[in-house]
Every structure is written in structure tokens, then in C-alpha cells.
Amino acid sequence: MLGTAVPGAGLLNARRRALGWLALVLFALVVGAAAALWLSGRAVEVAQRYVLDAGVLLWLAVAAAVAGLAWAAVVVATHLAQRRHRGVQGHRVASWLLVAVLVAVVALPAATATRYALVSRSLLTTVFDDEAASGLPTGSEEDPWEGIPRVNVLLVGADAGADRTGTRPDTVIVASIDTATGDTVIFGLPRQLSGDFFPAGTPAAQAWPEACQANGTGGCWLNAAYLFGTQNPQLFPAAEDPGLAATELAAEGVVGMKIDYTAMVNLAGFQDLIDAMGGIRLTVERRIPIGGGERLSASGRVIGTYPVTGYIEPGPDQLLDGYYAEWYARSRWESNNNERMDRQRCLINAAVEQYSVLDLARAFPRLAASAERDVSTDIPASRLSAFVDLGRKVKEAPLRSLSFTEPLVNTGDPDYDQIHALVEQALVPPPPPPLSSSSSPTPTTPAPSPSPTDGATPSATESTPSGEAVDADAVCPS
Incomplete structure (x- = not known):
């Protein structure tokens, strides 16, 4: 057991000095290098x-496999060198x-490391492509976002199906991120x-x-741009x-x-x-239909309806699986x-708040497999490290949102100069709350929401008509 924890120690004890010292020195070098890197404070950075380099990941996979096999071989060699009680059957079986x-114990972690490295490499080479770099400034080695005050990312949820003509972006969101603070504003584009x-x-x-x-194209709506x-x-x-x-240009x-x-x-x-x-926890304020809605032809003409097949029942802090979370985000009936x-904004906010780095690491193989099938992006692999750093800032900073819905914007005949002004206004961070130990903030009464149209049920999550980007927590029922 000591020879397993400290490779080479058992061999030295069994007087297999050459092999023992070789294993022990190699083990000490690896542990020493790891300790030095950790003490330098640059372990995470390095x-x-x-690990975001496909070539390095291949070498890491090979190294993990070789290290696992070598360590297992040292365990077996130590046992062979230390064998006693050759004639006692029970001892032989037990040993x-x-x-x-x-x-x-030593092979399973090595196999897991090898698997993670190969899955990561496959994800990098399948989804991310350095040739897709858009020519934007890339900052400096010390600060990958130097000279880039904000980065704007378009998030599209594609709704393709056998009963639809082509792909229809069912969700179009622009996330504008302050690269210095991580302050993020989510703009919902109807x-x-x-x-x-x-x-x-x-x-x-x-x-x-x-x-x-x-x-x-199905009318002159934004989701027909695709x-x-x-x-x-x-x-x-x-x-x-x-x-x-075309969708990206339309969003611009x-x-x-x-x-x-x-x-x-x-x-x-x-x-x-x-x-x-493992699902996502959300407070569901009212019954949300699964299914329903109008079926449209390619020209936008109503040709039928979809049946309602069930409901997401109301309740606080519900754990929704992928099926119900999707319908929570997309149901229109x-x-x-x-x-x-x-x-949709509540769903994004919940994911940012609930999913930790440990959760992501544990689910990584499934996430990677899903991403390879269902995600496409023009983020180049060379920018992934910068986005990881930025993601930490986003998780720690406020997340605000603004949707260009009615009555704030007339979606049938929108004033895009007005929308641009609202965007500029929303990007200005709110002033910090006054520091006072003797008083607490006075709760504000939300403005009355407009009556929903199309037979909609009133909801406390209606968008604010003020035109200000609000904290995402304030939009979502608790």
C-alpha cells in the first residue's frame, strides 16, 4: 500500500533499488513540479x-494513459517483489x-483524465475553429480584452422541425458584457x-x-431573417x-x-x-402549457394548431428537467x-446563479457530446481562455435585462432609433446603492403591468415599460 501511495518505496524496501529509485525520482519530479506551480499562484492560469489547446490535450491524454499504466505496473511489481507466504492459499488470494x-485506485483516475482530455479535444476541434476568427482586436498576452471595453455575443435558439420551413430562431438574445467588470446586459429581441x-x-x-x-420567408419578422x-x-x-x-446582421x-x-x-x-x-430550479408562477400554438405555412398563413399535451404546474423552487425547462422557455400558448x-431571461439568470464550476466539470462529457451535436459558434478556440476569465467576472457581477416588447416598443412598426437610444441607456451601469447602516432601502412598488393580449394570463413577470434594464432577479418570481 505504501508502494502505491509513493511509487518506488515498496520496491526499495524489497531491495529492487534500480527500479525503485527510477519510480521514486519520476514521482518526486512530477509532485515537485505540481507543487511549485501551485505555490507560484499560476496553476489555474497555466x-x-x-487545456484549451487541442494539440496539448492529445499529449495530455497519452501522458495520462501512460502514467496510469506505469503506476499500475509499479503496484504489481511491488507486490511480486514483496510476496510472502507462497504456500498459503488464503494469503495469496487476499493479497x-x-x-x-x-x-x-490508480487506473480509474488515469482513465478518467484520458477520457476528459479526448472529449475536450473533440469538442475543441468540432465546435470551435480558429479560422473563424473575425479579425477583431485580441488584446495583449497580459490582458486578452485590452482595448475591448465591451464584447457583444448573439445567442440564438434555433427552432427547426419537420413541420417547419427551414430553421426559425425561436429565441434571439444579445448579451453585452463589460470586459473589465463582467457587468452584463441581456437584450431580448422579439x-x-x-x-x-x-x-x-x-x-x-x-x-x-x-x-x-x-x-x-414567413413574413417580415426578425425570425424570418435566417x-x-x-x-x-x-x-x-x-x-x-x-x-x-443574416440573423447576426439583423440583430446588429x-x-x-x-x-x-x-x-x-x-x-x-x-x-x-x-x-x-441535473436540471434547473425555477419558480413557476402559473400553469404553463406544453404544446399549443398556431401552425403557419411558409407564407405566414395559419393552417392549424398544435395540441396542448400537458402543463408545467405552478410552484416555488421546482427542479425542472430538460424537457420541462425547454417548454418553460418556449411556450407561447x-x-x-x-x-x-x-x-427566457429567468432561465438564463438561474443557470448563471446555480451552475458551479464543479457542476460543469462533473457533467462535462455529456455537455461536450451535446454541444458537438447541437451548438455552432464562431468563437475561435484561441479566445476560449479569455472567455473563461470573462465568465468568472460575469458570474460575480450583476446581470441586467431589457426586452424590446410592447408597450415599450411597437413590434409591428418599431422605431429603431428609439431602440438604439434604449440600448445606450441600458449599458450605463446603475449607481451603487448608498452606504448606510442606519436605514434600509425602501421597497418600491412596481408599475402596473399592461393587460396581456391574445388571451394571455396576467403575470408578475411582465417586462417593465420604463425602458430601463432591470436586475434579472427582479424580473423573475421568487
Whole structure:
């Protein structure tokens, strides 16, 4: 057992000095290097830098496998060198059982490390591509976000299916992150935003008015931009996915900001992501239908309805699996888009608050497999380390949100200059609360929510009509 904990010690005791010293010196070098790195305070930085490199991960997988085999061999060699009581059957059986347990103790972690390294490498090479780098400034080695005050990421939930024409972004969100503080504002872009949202002067802006009316894109809504791009790839010649490029350009026109990176997840894979994390806890304020809604033709004409197959029942602090969490975020029946987008914001806020690094590490193989199937992004692999650092800041900073829904914005005829002004206003961080030990903040009474339309049930999570980005916790029922 001592020879297992300190490889080489048992061999030295059995007078196998050459082999014993070799194992002991190698073990001491590895432990010493790890200790020196840890004491230097750079362990996390170095690990983060190298485990996000596909080439390094391959070598790590090989090294972990070799180290596991070598350690197991030392355990067996130590036992052979230390064997006693050769004629006693019970002793032989017991000692070999102990050896088998000790081999498993050292081999299983090595096998796990090898598996994680190979899964990580597969994820990096499948989802992330350095050739997708967009030419944005990359900062310096000391500060990867130097000269980049904010980074804007478009998050798209794709809703594709056999009963739909092409891919329809069911969820379109722009997350704008302050790279110095991690302060994040989530802008919810309603799928039914109409008008000329493509930036003026672009080929897409010139082609959109006629195309959205005549080419079967399903109307002139924002969620039709994907199909518009797919049908007009010549307008996006450099894009691997013209539909996603068109959605990104449309989002830029809506918020009036350059989109730096885009990530799209197929809603069919959203269930896998939540299930891999063991579910998510949410307070459900009212019964939310599963299913329901109108079926539309390619031209936007109603051709039928979907049946309601069940409900998410109301209740506080419910643990929802992937299936129910997806319907919590996407259900539109018996509600309106304002409430639906608030639910999506609550889901993002809950994930940021609840999922720890340990949770992510434990679920990593399932998350990686799901991401390879259902996630596409133009974030290059070379920027992943910078995004990991930024993610820590985001988790510790306030998360605010603003949705461009009615009555704040007339989605049928939106004023995009107004939306741009609202974006600029929302990006200004709120002043810190006054420091006072003798008084507590006075609770504010929320403004009355407008009456929901389309037969929706009133909800406390209706978007604020003030035009201010509010703390995500304030939007969500508790």
C-alpha cells in the first residue's frame, strides 16, 4: 500500500533499488513540479491556457494513459517483489485482491483524465475553429480584452422541425458584457420585430423589403431573417451559414451595435444541456402549457394548431428537467411574447446563479457530446481562455435585462432609433446603492403591468415599460 501511495518505496524496501529509485525520482519530479506551480499562484492560469489547446490535450491524454499504466505496473511489481507466504492459499488470494483494488485506485483516475482530455479535444476541434476568427482586436498576452471595453455575443435558439420551413430562431438574445467588470446586459429581441432592421446600406437591407414579401420567408419578422439568408447566400458570400450570418446582421441593426461573436443552440439539444447539469430550479408562477400554438405555412398563413399535451404546474423552487425547462422557455400558448421572453431571461439568470464550476466539470462529457451535436459558434478556440476569465467576472457581477416588447416598443412598426437610444441607456451601469447602516432601502412598488393580449394570463413577470434594464432577479418570481 505504501508502494502505491509513493511509487518506488515498496520496491526499495524489497531491495529492487534500480527500479525503485527510477519510480521514486519520476514521482518526486512530477509532485515537485505540481507543487511549485501551485505555490507560484499560476496553476489555474497555466492549466487554463494549455487545456484549451487541442494539440496539448492529445499529449495530455497519452501522458495520462501512460502514467496510469506505469503506476499500475509499479503496484504489481511491488507486490511480486514483496510476496510472502507462497504456500498459503488464503494469503495469496487476499493479497492479489488487494493488488487488484490498488490497481483500480490508480487506473480509474488515469482513465478518467484520458477520457476528459479526448472529449475536450473533440469538442475543441468540432465546435470551435480558429479560422473563424473575425479579425477583431485580441488584446495583449497580459490582458486578452485590452482595448475591448465591451464584447457583444448573439445567442440564438434555433427552432427547426419537420413541420417547419427551414430553421426559425425561436429565441434571439444579445448579451453585452463589460470586459473589465463582467457587468452584463441581456437584450431580448422579439421574434415578431418587423420593419427594415438590417443596417442601412448593406445588400441585405436593399433586398429585404421585396424578399420578405415575395420569397416565402414567413413574413417580415426578425425570425424570418435566417430563412432569408439561407435563400440568398450571395448576400453573405463569406459565411459558412448564410442564415446565421443574416440573423447576426439583423440583430446588429436592431441593437445598433457590432455583434462580435454568435452562438446558436438547437432547441432539441437544449434538453440535453439541462439534463446534463441535473436540471434547473425555477419558480413557476402559473400553469404553463406544453404544446399549443398556431401552425403557419411558409407564407405566414395559419393552417392549424398544435395540441396542448400537458402543463408545467405552478410552484416555488421546482427542479425542472430538460424537457420541462425547454417548454418553460418556449411556450407561447395562453401567454404573450413579453411574458415568454421574461421566462427566457429567468432561465438564463438561474443557470448563471446555480451552475458551479464543479457542476460543469462533473457533467462535462455529456455537455461536450451535446454541444458537438447541437451548438455552432464562431468563437475561435484561441479566445476560449479569455472567455473563461470573462465568465468568472460575469458570474460575480450583476446581470441586467431589457426586452424590446410592447408597450415599450411597437413590434409591428418599431422605431429603431428609439431602440438604439434604449440600448445606450441600458449599458450605463446603475449607481451603487448608498452606504448606510442606519436605514434600509425602501421597497418600491412596481408599475402596473399592461393587460396581456391574445388571451394571455396576467403575470408578475411582465417586462417593465420604463425602458430601463432591470436586475434579472427582479424580473423573475421568487
